[in-house]
Amino acid sequence: MRFTEPEDLSPVVADLYRDWYxxxxxxxxxxxxxxFLFLEPWWTLRSGSVPYWMVFNTDPPARA
Incomplete structure (x- = not known):
């Protein structure tokens, strides 16, 4: 799997979690x-949430 930006995998991982749930x-x-650096994988699983990681909380990542 190839990707150019760090957050390019976010939609793929979100779909995997959604399917798993x-x-x-x-x-x-x-x-x-x-x-950015605020990651809580334990809370993702504990709350049954679908994770979506963004580099920054600005408009372009939010639109994605």
Whole structure:
């Protein structure tokens, strides 16, 4: 898998989590948007959230 920007994998990972949650039957409509160095993988799993990582919390990453 190749990507040019660090956040290019975010949609792919979000889709994987959403699919995984749907197979396990919990709600798959929670989103945990994280940016830069603020990562909480434990809270992502604990809350059953779909993770979406952005480099910065500015307009271009938010539009993605």
């Amino acid at each position: 749907q197979r396990r039957d919990p709600p798959a409509d929670r989103l945990l948007a994280e940016c």
